Amino acid sequence: MIRWTIFLLFFLIIDIYAFQSLKTLSKNPWVQGPYWLLTFLVIGNFVFHYYGFNRRDGFSHAHSYAFGFFIALLIPKMILFIIMFGEDVFRVPQAIFRYFTEGETAKGNYFASRRQFISKLAMGIAAIPFGAIIYGIYKGKYNYKVFEYTLQFEDLPLAFDGYQITQISDIHSGSFDNMDKVAYAVDLINEQHSDAILFTGDMVNNKAEEMKPYIDIFSRLQAKDGLYSVLGNHDYGDYIHWDSEEAKTKNLEYLKAIQKEIGFDLLLNENRFLERQGERIALIGVENWGAGGFKKAGDLKKAVRSVEKNDFKILMSHDPSHWEKEVINDNNHFHLTLSGHTHGMQFGIEIPGWFKWSPVKWRYKYWAGIYEELGQYINVNRGFGYLAFPGRVGIWPEITVIKLKKGTANA
Template sequence: MLSVVALLLASYLALRLVLPLRCAWPLRVVLAALIYGLALHHRIVARFAGSMASPELPKLVIAALGTGFVALLLTALLVLLLDLATLASWALRRRRALSALRARWLRPGAAALALLLSLYGTWQAMVVPQVRQVEIAIADLPPAFEGYRLLQLTDIHTSRLLTGDWVAEVVARANAQRPDLIVITGDLVDGSVHARRDDVRPLADLRAPDGVIAITGNHEYYGQYRAWMDAFAALGMTVLENAHLRIARGDAALTIAGVTDPVAERYGMPKPDAAAALAGADPDAPVILLDHRPREARGHAARGVALQLSGHTHGGHIIGMDRVIARANGGFVSGLYPVDGMQLYVSNGAGLWPGFATRIGVPSEITLITLRRAAD
């Protein structure tokens, strides 16, 4: 679907931006070929260098392709807006506006602006995320867990773009917060265990008194799922697959539950099952549910979950685009939401899929959550 949309936008740009250029036709052919190449680069890379989920190319090449692809999308949007404004000016007979909108430099200028924005977006996608501190009030939180510090990592997307050095810095920044518990809500990796073994090794250094608990996202299923489950266990993580565990403070407890990702069913793996995840849980312990995608939040609230932690959306990537991403995720895209008596937190994520690695106005994050007892 992404390639089809990109191909249509590339055709639009070839018609509206490249064809009108006053330059030799061989140069216009080269520019058009570049635009179509960027539009189809996911398919080309998947054919010759890894897969769409995990391009096995040098970091600089991945960054350059991603920058060009996002620049293509932004240019198409800007040129479309200019064309719509031109059409409106013509219909309303606004001659001065029409003349300005037909300026020869305007559309190439829009392309230059799009490229600058895309360069910024790629840089933002590759920086080590800052810590975002959030306090979340939970009804009936046991006094023993007042001030409990829970650190959420999500969408790390370890890859040839976000490599072991970057992961090590994320781990160091996470450990510096001295959390009581670390949870990872899916999409830890892109690629096979063999390809990413060295890059994920720093995750073994995550430290918290109550351990490191993880769930799967959709990307774990794209490359050697069972091998990754073994690898995560070797890194010291407890992976919850439609299961839960109990964290105790004396007689008080929290239930930490986790579900799988809906894409699991496509690969013959267990689909998400919140009922199974909560089966046998302490009825007096507040439930914190880890679900990579936020869209089932209302159903989880109906099961009595106190807090759901999710990722997957990357915060929408780009200001404005977040509204589109929200529609595909139950209306949830970034931040804290009250949902039928439950609290839902959707993290922007630490990293990004290398096939669309851009952040414009939507910063990455490591989330430090402090639990508070809700006022009666």
């Protein structure tokens, strides 16, 4: 209760300042009324869904949208607060100085109404993230982008020169609310005509049954050399309450069965060889291994059994922290690692090929796109779906297409 009281007081202080900006521009009750009505509805809905909320009881669409609309309201108001409060920081000392130097002649002026252009500036700036967040909730979460990369390796077997893989990650099927958009994305994956499709974990949020409505759609995925997958941290069902360990185990087994029904060859600390014209590359898949308290079921040594040191290796590992902590410095040379997990935080600014930024960079060193260390590469997929916040702002859902070329320079 104390936590919620502090939260409401915090929001009230922000709102008082934010309202000053609107009040300066319009004193019309037909403008101010809807402002407060919207505020009470969004905050009330948020409190209704999250008061007493326990993540282990599950996270519904209603929870997701309550959180999303709260963020859409909070961030613009915080911007208004910062600008209007910042004005006070400069104007109040100035007003006090004028009062003591000008005396009664300054009366009524030192706490004068805020200047309109400051309020207009604040409202204009705040409108940008508000519009972006609403767009992200309405359309951004299904604004699928195809990211294409060409990577060259001196020791790539000649038979695999030009070999193309499509990577998807973090489906999070329990968050979807538009089956047609998902079907469109699956068709977009097939349109890449890749030799293999690799899925790097988090098919569901918590329960295997979340994927059931989408089995037929994802069963349409096709690739000449097959579909391969690994598990992500959400696939184990660790984040919700189960009636028994048996129920949790059955859920994971059901998810494995669903993946098989779709056509995925699930690699559980295992490997497969893709062969062409008497040459081969090793496809290695580990279970989830994550730093910072995440599940560490991945066993790299077990996964590379029967793989020779000079084999060309593609590793599928859900969490990029695994690459940083274990893979890079392993005695084996893993030419290419494919990960996901970060979602790019579903929020950021990105101009492909020029600039990318997201707050998630403060948590993960490798959070989106291609990175190289010690002659080894990782691609961190931005995710196919979304989780918690029901949208994406600036960091769009991703389908990665990687072409392998024999050579010495990467482009």
